[in-house]
Amino acid sequence: MKIKSFPHGVHPPELKEITAQKPLEKLPPPEKVFIPLHQHFGAPAEPLVKKGDEVLLGQKIGESKTLFSAAVHSSVSGKVLIVDDHPHPLARPVLTVTIANDGEDRPLEEEKTTDDPFSLSPADIRSKVKEAGIVGLGGAAFPTAIKLSPPKDKPIDTIILNGCECEPILTADYRLMLEYPDEILKGAELIKKATGANRIIIGIEDNKKDVYELFLEKSGEYSIETELLKTKYPQGAEKNLIYAILGREVPRGGLPFDVGVVVQNVGTVKAVWDAIKSGKPLYERALTASGEGIQDPKNLMVRIGTPFQTIIDYCGGLKDDSNILVMGGPMMGLTQWTTDVPVIKGTSGILAWKSVPLREYECIRCGRCLEHCPMNLVPTQIMKYVKNDMLAEAEAQGALDCVECGCCQYSCPAKIPLVHWLRLGKNKITALKRKKSA
């Protein structure tokens, strides 16, 4: 059996054993949910409800006319308390619909289930996916309907299912794959149909051998191929995953479309199946609440809009010395200043532990950042250009190719916040470009 991989990358401590054996539990829906209208890559949705409205479970409460956006649905039934700015896990406050849960989960009256999803046309699949507000659940929250609409001149031949879950600590995708393999594979078949691809390959890291065996068994029943990948971060980064499995390089500044590939997270394809088969829009997701700072770590199915505090309480609370709260994984997640922020579609984990700040030294040009960069950049050189506002040079060195995976900063012995500088550089360069083209 050949184990595939990509060059460079790092091996952070996995810490998956904390929650790996814990099945997904359904978190009881909270008394109030806070559903931000902007949870995805693209334009924010406009509210469709106002204060005092009665809403049903799965009712669409936000939508945008622009292509690059995603609809937002209510995750409970009840009454809209207010539509106003509320703390958001991705940064500044965002327009948010606050709903008081009546606890009855009253469903929509109109029947949206499909008896035979495979009889649907590709266009129908796409429109149902768009209607259900599905976005990439790996964390980037890219609207899935767009991923299913490749440009005419770029035919898709392969769907890659991303079952790597290469971020340490997180085990929600692992549990999804163990507990819902059929839903995942049926969802993948639908996506294959929608894009006109002719094969589905699932990539699984070799720290999840049981999942690999399970999907290998299923490969008779479904038209899928399974690939075992080396446990290495960031094996699940789109461009590296495509390179590891197919040996194809996504061109600089390009998308997987350019090499005939669509990559989907396993949670996303399950959501696609649920949306089309049972008419269930994306109002719930799997996540891992873990880390050494959480009393009783768990894998949970959580309604979108549930405050972090509710989840932390359900997990026995935080330990007294926890001083860092992260949404996502430890490598790419975002630190939070408050537990008031709600779970959004991109929340793959809620982590807490005790962080010890490290002393920063000057760069000694050891070269570890480029030795580990999966994109083959020289992060320290770009950092120096960004620090000196030499943006043209930073761009020539490939600043915009950075995927912010954090391998450079992880391996930096001088503890320089390289990702911060690269991100700043990227923002400045794109802002400058926007200004020039305007």
Place this chain on the structure above:
Amino acid sequence: MANNTFFIQSSPHFKDRDSVPKIMYAVILALMPAVAASFYFFRFRALWIYLLCIGGCLATEALFLKARKKPMYSLWDGSAVITGLLLAMTLPPTLSFELVVIGAVASIALGKQVFGGLGHNVFNPALVGRAFLQVAFPVAMTTWKAPATLAVDTATFATPLGNLKFQNAVAEGTLTSLKDLFFGNIGGCLGETSALALLIGAAYLLYRRVIDWRIPLGILSMLIVFTGIFYLVDPNKYASPLFHILAGGLLIGTFFMATDMVTSPISPMGTWIYALGIGLLIGLIRLFGGFPEGVMFSILFMNTFVPLFNRSMRPRILGERSKK
């Protein structure tokens, strides 16, 4: 309910355990066999030179950190100690104590801090200090004595390379034996004499992946090819490549100075050019230059190109099409 407050920071939130001080102390540890060898061959004289060099470097570093309002913890990152150790190891054991201190001050002041401190210097600081002494006090810097393990009682004593260059040792048959070179039973700078001790330290650094293997491989293979050609053409005139590897400052320079992270290139391509360049220059100076030894000037010369290499060479980015 616990009342926690949280840090806000940029991702990633996990960091590798290695750090700048750990890297520096690994280098210091790797130098210990050679330091021990120098105590054995040059006795107490060695101890005083080490203490003065390290003390001089730390004091100068502290002064600059204070004047430039840099954090004082940087003093203990180990880099100034390495500079002191390496400088001491490249000095003749006969050097007077004032000159030792002048060398230490010059290393840190001219070699490191004028450029902005750790990470900003172009040249290897210890070699800058040594070059300063070599130019300012050429006689004192080329007066050698026999190791304490040899029962020779003379004021001056030739190094193996000096012997080769000025006394026509190959033709005369008086070339130092490889065995003496290997164990260090020879004259020379304080810490460069024992090849064995240096190789033990080098093996540790390669194992810990502190130094880039490309640098020693590039230097050694270039030197072997260059001196090997001449040796094969006329073995009665030229010394063997193995002699050149074991003699003089080659091993300490190759494994501990050319590999200095700050002053060596960052990209693999630049590193190869840098290493091969050093090997070639050492061969040229040793065989055809005015000095018997060329390690110091070769490394300093190639250091000059490092900023240029770092700016102009970068690896091919994933997804980048090859240039037409």
